[in-house]
Amino acid sequence: xxxxxxxxxxxxxxxxxVSRVLGWRRGEFAYxxxxxxxxxxxxLEADFVYDAFCGANLSKYLIRTGRMEGRTLxxxxxxxxxxxxxxxxxxxxxxxxxxxxxxxxxxxADVEKIRAAGFDGPVGITEQGDDxxxxxxxxxxxxxREKALAERCLTCKSRLPVAGDETLGQPQGAxxxxxxxxxxxxxxxxxxxxxEFWRGELSRCIRCNACRNVCPACxxxxxxxxxxxxxxxxxxxxxPFEENLFHIIRAFHVAGRCTDCxxxxxxxxxxIPLHLLNRKFIKDINELYGPYQAGADTESRAxxxxxxxxxxxxxxxxERGVK
Amino acid sequence: MKRIAKDRLSQLFDxxxxxxxxxxxxxxxxxxxxxxxxxxVTYCEALNTNRSAxxxxxxxxxxxMDFKVEGKTIEVKEPVRPEEDFVLFGVRACDARSFELLDRxxxxxxxxxxxxxxxxxxxxxxxxxxxxxxxxxxxxxxxxPAAPGGDLACWPEDDFLYFTPNTPAxxxxxxxxxxxxxxxxxxxxxxxxQALRERLQKLPIRDLPLSSFSEDKLLExxxxxxxxxxxxxxxxxxxxxxxxxxxxxxxxQDYDTGHGVRRFRCWDSCMYSEFTRCAHGNPRLTxxxxxxxxxxxxLVYYPANNEGLFSCVGCxxxxxxCPVSMNIVKVAKALGGEES
Numbered sequence: 250x251x252x253x254x255x256x257x258x259x260x261x262x263x264x265x266x267v268s269r270v271l272g273w274r275r276g277e278f279a280y281x282x283x284x285x286x287x288x289x290x291x292x293l294e295a296d297f298v299y300d301a302f303c304g305a306n307l308s309k310y311l312i313r314t315g316r317m318e319g320r321t322l323x324x325x326x327x328x329x330x331x332x333x334x335x336x337x338x339x340x341x342x343x344x345x346x347x348x349x350x351x352x353x354x355x356x357x358a359d360v361e362k363i364r365a366a367g368f369d370g371p372v373g374i375t376e377q378g379d380d381x382x383x384x385x386x387x388x389x390x391x392x393x394r395e396k397a398l399a400e401r402c403l404t405c406k407s408r409l410p411v412a413g414d415e416t417l418g419q420p421q422g423a424x425x426x427x428x429x430x431x432x433x434x435x436x437x438x439x440x441x442x443x444x445e446f447w448r449g450e451l452s453r454c455i456r457c458n459a460c461r462n463v464c465p466a467c468x469x470x471x472x473x474x475x476x477x478x479x480x481x482x483x484x485x486x487x488x489p490f491e492e493n494l495f496h497i498i499r500a501f502h503v504a505g506r507c508t509d510c511x512x513x514x515x516x517x518x519x520x521i522p523l524h525l526l527n528r529k530f531i532k533d534i535n536e537l538y539g540p541y542q543a544g545a546d547t548e549s550r551a552x553x554x555x556x557x558x559x560x561x562x563x564x565x566x567x568e569r570g571v572k
Numbered sequence: 573m574k575r576i577a578k579d580r581l582s583q584l585f586d587x588x589x590x591x592x593x594x595x596x597x598x599x600x601x602x603x604x605x606x607x608x609x610x611x612x613v614t615y616c617e618a619l620n621t622n623r624s625a626x627x628x629x630x631x632x633x634x635x636x637m638d639f640k641v642e643g644k645t646i647e648v649k650e651p652v653r654p655e656e657d658f659v660l661f662g663v664r665a666c667d668a669r670s671f672e673l674l675d676r677x678x679x680x681x682x683x684x685x686x687x688x689x690x691x692x693x694x695x696x697x698x699x700x701x702x703x704x705x706x707x708x709x710x711x712x713x714x715x716x717p718a719a720p721g722g723d724l725a726c727w728p729e730d731d732f733l734y735f736t737p738n739t740p741a742x743x744x745x746x747x748x749x750x751x752x753x754x755x756x757x758x759x760x761x762x763x764x765x766q767a768l769r770e771r772l773q774k775l776p777i778r779d780l781p782l783s784s785f786s787e788d789k790l791l792e793x794x795x796x797x798x799x800x801x802x803x804x805x806x807x808x809x810x811x812x813x814x815x816x817x818x819x820x821x822x823x824x825q826d827y828d829t830g831h832g833v834r835r836f837r838c839w840d841s842c843m844y845s846e847f848t849r850c851a852h853g854n855p856r857l858t859x860x861x862x863x864x865x866x867x868x869x870x871l872v873y874y875p876a877n878n879e880g881l882f883s884c885v886g887c888x889x890x891x892x893x894c895p896v897s898m899n900i901v902k903v904a905k906a907l908g909g910e911e912s
Contacts, residue, residue, distance in 0.1 A: 277777055278706055281897035284805040305896060310805075369619075370706040372776060386706055386775070453602050455623070455632065458844075459809035459895050475845050484810070484823060484846075485633045485838030516895035518811050519602040519622070 250352070251299040253417055254324060257350065258297070259290050261322050267348050268319030271310055273303040279374040279384075280360040284310060286321075299324070301376060304357035304399060306512050308332040309465040311342045320346055326354040327420060328405065330412040331508035331544030332465035337412075338547045339506070341468045351410030353418025356394070356402035359515070363397050401511030401524065404428035411545055428509070432528045447493065453519040454492045456485055460513040460523050466503035500526040505534060505553035508544035537561045574746060575732045575756035585609045585661070587749045592657040595628065597621050606660065615662065617728070619705055620887060624817035625667040626674060628660055629690045632814070632839050636686075636824065639833040654689045659745065661697045665720030666710045666887035668698045670817035672721065673885070676878050677820050695741050698722035699733075702768060704775060707888030709901065711772050712780040715885060718765040727761040734761050777901050781908030787876040794868060798906050803863035805896045810841035812890040812899065813866065818883045821847070842866050867903045 254272070261267045274285035275298035284305050287293045306329045314321040325333055330351055336342040363371055363383055370386030374397075381392045395403065404426050410416060435443055461467045461474075473479050474495065500507075500523075509531055513523040534541055538552035538560060552560075576584055588594045594609040597616045604618035606625060640647040671691070678687035698720035701708070710717060719725065723742030727734040734756055737743040746753070772778060785793065813819040823840040826833050840847055842865045845854055856862045874883035890899045 276897050277891075277901060281891065281899075283897045283902075285801070286804060369703050372706045386771075387703065450601075453600075455814045457809050457811040457814045457841075459807065459811045462807040462809040463895050471845070477846060477849070484840050484844065512895075516807075516809075516811070518815055518893040521602075 267322040269321050271323040273298050278372045301358040306510050314346050315343045320348050322348045324350050326352050327408050327410045328510050330410040332510050334412050334547045335544035349413045351413030351416045353420040356398045358397040359399035429532050432532050450521050451493045459516040463512045463516045466506045504530040505551045573756045573758050574753040575734045576753050578731050588659050594659040596661040625663045626817045636835045641832045657693045659695045663698045665715050665717040666885040667817050668721035669715050669885045673818050695745050696722035697724045699726045707891040709777045709886035711778045718768050729761050729764050780904045784908050785871040799864045803860040806859050806863045808843050808859050810843050811893050813841040815889040815893050
């Protein structure tokens with residue numbers, strides 16, 4: 250796949266159709282790849298990489314391409330194409346400045362899970378058939394694919410891209426994966442248990458803002474939390490309850506726009522399962538307004554910014570009650 | 573040299589936690605974290621804690637004073653000074669070095685009284701690393717994890733921990749548990765230490781091209797064209813600065829409590845748009861300048877003021893935690909390569 254991507258990128262650069270390529274740059278080890286713009290063939294040849302560690306969603310970087318000369322070629326995994334569509338829908342990305350190549354994807358690995366599986370000092374990780382072989386500082390051993398895959402890939406909403414000027418590889422839909430099991434488990438617990446769960450998880454927050462800054466739905470030029478006059482601190486809280494509010498306010502703000510790309514949970518240095526908050530909103534929207542997937546298209550009106558006579562009434566809050 | 577069998581560790585922890593808190597690494601959903609010891613808590617031998625040990629001397633938030641407003645009077649209340657003795661167990665060599673780097677900032681004039689109080693009341697027990705990670709590069713900064721700093725150094729070997737005091741405070745801590753410890757042969761850990769040092773020589777990022785990061789090249793480095801491409805992926809989050817054991821910038825803020833004002837300080841991050849904001853805004857207009865500030869501080873400004881000592885200890889947390897895997901190793905290799 251990587252070689253096919255490089256070859257196609259070189260063609261598009263050569264023909265002048267695109268001025269640069271947005272992809273992933275290889276790192277010191279197998280897993281530490283960095284999103285990067287490549288200006289020419291030499292740069293692509295030297296550093297371009299595509300493998301199971303290219304989990305970073307590139308779509309948010311496209312916001313800045315609107316101010317760049319020419320078109321930017323971007324490689325998007327199926328889940329990234331949802332973020333891309335949503336950004337186009339919100340007029341944050343200008344599609345005429347972008348050339349999208351959608352990729353077939355069968356899941357991305359999470360190095361934290363590989364470490365947790367007992368691999369100390371992973372340096373090289375190669376795909377062998379469906380599985381991985383992990384080379385560490387101390388030895389090498391195989392690891393079944395599902396043990397290395399990121400949580401968001403094990404509960405993938407779809408492996409079929411929804412955008413793209415062209416597609417590389419043969420995308421195949423994933424099996425029926427249930428992404429709401431975690432939310433349901435919380436829904437079935439008592440209000441006190443849920444409260445304790447979230448206070449416990451959110452108490453680990455260090456307010457690094459990585460979840461917000463990586464989120465394609467968080468694309469405000471200036472966040473309310475970065476405004477000292479708003480009375481809330483962006484660095485550290487005076488009161489531990491602020492932390493809880495920060496995440497809940499953010500979840501409300503992206504409700505109906507979050508595509509469930511899972512970047513928030515991927516980047517959290519404190520391993521807070523932030524995607525559960527967003528998935529709760531997605532599940533509720535599906536149940537109350539009918540099935541809806543943010544980013545599935547660039548035109549439709551989203552349930553929370555639309556009105557139909559079938560919409561639920563505010564009394565739904567009372568009817569559903571508190572368990 | 574003294575030693576204790578690992579299966580008797582809880583007795584040692586019970587002793588050291590008498591009358592004062594003892595913090596040690598325990599396993600949590602976020603990874604290993606330094607938590608207070610109490611009966612039943614298990615010591616986690618994970619290589620490094622998720623957050624650095626600097627939190628114990630320079631916490632993320634710290635109340636400085638409260639203003640209580642009643643009618644037209646304002647009462648100023650000072651918080652309780654951090655003058656409680658405590659023991660930190662299980663600190664790694666990298667984090668132990670970070671305290672020395674922070675001392676040079678907080679214990680020189682004007683002395684930071686909060687930090688000083690905590691330093692004077694904390695005893696640090698370091699534990700040597702046996703299996704360093706691929707992200708470890710403490711040796712690039714002259715740190716020897718086989719002989720870590722701190723008040724009391726500890727070497728784990730087979731079923732025993734071997735103790736070597738580095739300071740009078742460490743000696744006193746060791747004495748306080750003398751009846752639990754047995755005399756040990758100085759030579760016992762030597763073979764293991766040799767094996768560790770050989771392992772360190774094979775780490776993938778043990779050497780960094782640091783020789784060109786000097787004060788006389790300050791402007792050349794500052795104006796390097798490489799900062800643009802290096803910073804282009806940076807999200808502007810504060811993860812690297814908040815997990816870093818040597819980042820020391822803070823901000824002082826006032827919080828309206830409803831019946832007065834709480835003045836507190838909290839960690840700040842040069843990666844943030846609000847950092848060092850003055851009347852006209854942030855002097856570093858784009859992420860490139862903010863990103864550059866962090867690495868220039870670690871590799872050029874701090875050494876220029878501190879006899880060439882770099883403000884990085886190679887703990888590798890930023891390597892493991894950065895959402896886009898951009899870090900000091902990649903920066904040093906990109907910029908240091910130019911000169912060497």
